[in-house]
Amino acid sequence: xxxxxxxxxxxxxxxGNDKSIKCEQNLGHDTxxxxxxDSKKFLKIMFSYNNKELIINETVPNRFSPKxxxxxxxxxxxxxxxxxxSAVYFCASSQEGGLRTQYFGPGTRLLVx
Amino acid sequence: AQSVTQxxxxxxxxxxxxxxxxxxxxxxxxxxLFWYVQSPGQGLQLLLKYFxxxxxxxxxxxxxxxxxxxxxxxxLRKPSVHWSDAAEYFCAVGSTDSWGKFQFGAGTQVVVTx
Numbered sequence: 001x002x003x004x005x006x007x008x009x010x011x012x013x014x015x016g017n018d019k020s021i022k023c024e025q026n027l028g029h030d031t032x033x034x035x036x037x038d039s040k041k042f043l044k045i046m047f048s049y050n051n052k053e054l055i056i057n058e059t060v061p062n063r064f065s066p067k068x069x070x071x072x073x074x075x076x077x078x079x080x081x082x083x084x085x086s087a088v089y090f091c092a093s094s095q096e097g098g099l100r101t102q103y104f105g106p107g108t109r110l111l112v113x
Numbered sequence: 114a115q116s117v118t119q120x121x122x123x124x125x126x127x128x129x130x131x132x133x134x135x136x137x138x139x140x141x142x143x144x145x146l147f148w149y150v151q152s153p154g155q156g157l158q159l160l161l162k163y164f165x166x167x168x169x170x171x172x173x174x175x176x177x178x179x180x181x182x183x184x185x186x187x188x189l190r191k192p193s194v195h196w197s198d199a200a201e202y203f204c205a206v207g208s209t210d211s212w213g214k215f216q217f218g219a220g221t222q223v224v225v226t227x
Contacts, residue, residue, distance in 0.1 A: 041219065041222075104149075104156040106155060
């Protein structure tokens with residue numbers, strides 16, 4: 001059973017398009033996160049939701065909008081994709097947030113052409 | 114400012130040899146420390162974590178790490194590496210005053226030679 005799953009695994013698209021990445025966790029956690037990993041493998045947090053409420057909102061362009069329909073899901077929608085958005089996006093979840101261990105999904109490799 | 118440093122970008126080690134990966138942090142509050150491993154094309158898997166108590170922490174896959182407050186370090190070790198240990202290793206730090214905001218180091222890529 002996959003604990004944290006993401007779809008799609010790969011996403012290749014043209015500049016200017018709008019795309020979404022979905023994340024689901026079956027761990028019963030109430031906190032979920034989105035991270036961006038750039039080409040140098042640097043991992044940086046973008047957003048975090050706790051019980052469907054936005055808790056962490058780092059300096060991210062407005063083109064990125066997270067949405068949490070329920071505690072088990074956190075989706076990431078990206079408008080007007082740019083070349084610099086090419087990266088690997090990781091979803092993670094934890095119990096109660098804070099300093100609890102975060103469990104990561106397999107990542108979504110986004111390539112913007 | 115809070116920071117996490119992994120001084121070694123790349124380490125090559127022979128199979129069967131010992132491995133030590135360095136992690137240094139700079140945090141104002143009490144740090145909570147983690148080591149994650151990322152195999153090629155995969156997500157991050159937790160190896161071990163330190164919150165409090167015994168400063169020598171045992172993790173999965175035969176890894177251990179030692180928290181040294183005086184040196185602001187949390188180095189990861191394995192006595193004898195296997196070819197399957199080839200991966201990217203990330204040190205991460207959280208603190209009580211930065212809810213959920215783990216700061217990750219830049220990673221250390223480990224290559225294992227026969």
